[in-house]
Amino acid sequence: MGPLVLVVDDDARTARTLGRMLREDGYEVEVAVDGPAAIARLTRSPVPNILISDLRMATVDGVAVVRYAQSRRPDMRVVVVTGYPHLVQSALDPPPIVLTKPLVYGDLRAALGSAGLA
Amino acid sequence: MALDERVAELKRYVGFEESDALLLARVHDALASDFPRIAQEFYDKIREHEEAHAVFTGEEQIARLQKSLQAWMHRLLGGTYDAAYYARTERIGEVHVRIGLPQRYMFTAMSLIRLDLQGLVEARAARSEVMATKAALNKAIDMELAVMLEAYSAAHLARIERKQELDRSATELASADVAAMELTSELVVGLDKDGRILVFNSGAEGATGYGREEVIGKPFLETILAEESHAEMSAILAARAVEAKRHRADTFVRTRAGKLRDVRWDIAPTRIGAVAIFLIGHDSTEEKKLGERSRQAEKLAAVGTLAAGLAHEIRNPLNGAQLHVAYLQRMLKRAGATAESLEAVDVVGDEIKRLAVLVTEFLDFARPKPLDKKSTSLFALIERVRGLIAPDAERAKVAVACDLPSKDIEVELDAAKMEQVLLNLARNAIEALAPTGGHVVLRLRRQPRGALVEVEDDGPGLPSPDAPIFDAFFTTKSEGTGLGLAITHRIVTDHGGTIAVESQAGRTIFRVVIPFGADVTEA
Secondary structure, eight states, X not given: OOOEEEEEOSOHHHHHHHHHHHHHTTOEEEXXXXXXXXXXXXXXXXXXXXXXXXXXXXSSOHHHHHHHHHHHOTTXXXXXXXXXXXXXXXXXXXXXXXXXXSOOHHHHHHHHTTTTOO | OOHHHHHHHHHHHHTOOHHHHHHHHHHHHHHHTTHHHHHHHHHHHHHTSHHHHTTOOOHHHXXXXXXXXXXXXXXXXXXXXXXXXXXXXXXXXXXHHHHTOOHHHHHHHHHHHHHHHHHHHHHHSOGGGHHHHHHHHHHHHHHHHHHHHHXXXXXXXXXXXXXXXXXXXXXXXXXXXXXXXXXXXXXXXXXXXXXXXXXXXXXXXXXXXXXXXXXXXXXXXXXHBOGGGHHHHHHHHHHTTTSOOOEEEEEEEEOTTSOXXXXXXXXXXXXXXXXXXXXXXXXXXXXXXHHHHHHHHHHHHHHHHHHHHHHHHHHHHHHHHHHHHHHHHHHHHHTTOOXXXXXXXXXXXXHHHHHHHHHHHHHHHHSOOOOOOEEEEHHHHHHHHHHHHHHHHHHTTEEEEEEOOSSOEEEEEOHHHHXXXXXXXXXXXXXXXXXXXXXXXXXXXXXXXXXXXXXXXXXXXXXXXXXXXXXXXXXXXXXOOSOHHHHHHHHHHHTTOEEEEEEETTEEEEEEEEEOOSSOEEO
């Protein structure tokens, strides 16, 4: 079993495709298509090892998701993928890894590094 | 002339001798008992004359003055007529001047006292001495009058001098008015009763382009104002005769060159010489332009905000496209697709990346982050840039050299942004030299007010030296976004610096001057 990744993006097709690619590369992946679904998933066990989240989403945004995730698992690797990278800097502590959209898959793999991979 | 000289001269003139002094002294005691009565009658007489009486402030003063008059008579018949005596007489005259006693009253009053004293002399002096004593008395009184009149004369002269001084300063002031009128940039135009120009200051000359010698005597309306303003102004000019109040009018002035200028006039009727009306005009053309420009800038800022919001949002669909292209590439490779198919997908991926770069650069340009200035070593900055461009330079067969001064220069700057500037310039230089290769020099020099950084290459030079290379969306490169140099320019100017280019075939130099901040240190 690879590390568990939660992909959060309100663009469901993109989230699913990203999940598919990550799965092929050895990760366990679950997808949430909005903030409330992401937080609902984070309340359950097993708590994901990695969170890849969009930032600007309706109702509950990525900042709230990341904060909740960090409270659930302080050592969780968090990657925020956003079109608004400048909004992340001051909003989150500790600062997550920030990747600017459009996401280059290779950059994401580099950012995840060997986190949790066997 | 000094007082004692004047007195000596007076004595010689009226023939006042020591014998006269003795005669007066001798008659003093016989007359003295009447002095209070003379003083009383004297002031009673004055009370009958309004203008003379008006100089008194009250009964107390009159009582005091009566005492003074008695003392004066004692003095007059005292027998000593030296300089000290006439100094006192002079002071009495000065008091008369000060209280504003008209000269004619001093004369007629003296006449009263003289007659009274003469009568007493006739009645009481020794028979043989009456004539001589009366003559002595007259001489003494005339000298008294002469000295007191000097005070009037001195005061009169002083008044004339004061008036001349006032006249002079009034003249100076008047010419100061004229000078001020010439100094102001406002238009000052004076018209006669028929609306012809009489006064035309340099402000009016400047705004209209006409010299005063051309317009003086010409009708104001037809000469200066544009046709569309004639009706309003002529109505005001006609009305000013009946109602003497100020008006205000916004008009167009047609300049000698035929241009229209917005002028707001204050119109005031007057009667200074032949000038019947003054018009003070304020040229608001530039202000209006400025206002339009700032409205334009506001509009652009609003459009910029909108565009920036749009740019951010474009990243979302690009993200979806990019990710699916990556997935497609993976699938095609796995399925053993043809090179053509793979290349086609790669092109889509490259185009998406290009769009992504454009969005990022556009946002850098449209929404620059505030500068984060820190004291920075330019040696270190240039070294870092050299390191960053090394792979590109090697690929393009470009030799990069640094030409540094003996001492490092530290400048307050935003290191990340300035690094971007030098990277942009260095990368441009390398691209200009590709594929045949060449040389790039990163040069640093200290200047009095800042640091000069040059990026020089020996490439073919800019295709057109006058091209607006620093403008947004101007590019000579097929792959360029047209924003690189615009951002570079913006960062440099945000630092208060300048950027310029000098280009010819074989030598292109970009020069960036970064001014020293408040605290400059030499490392």
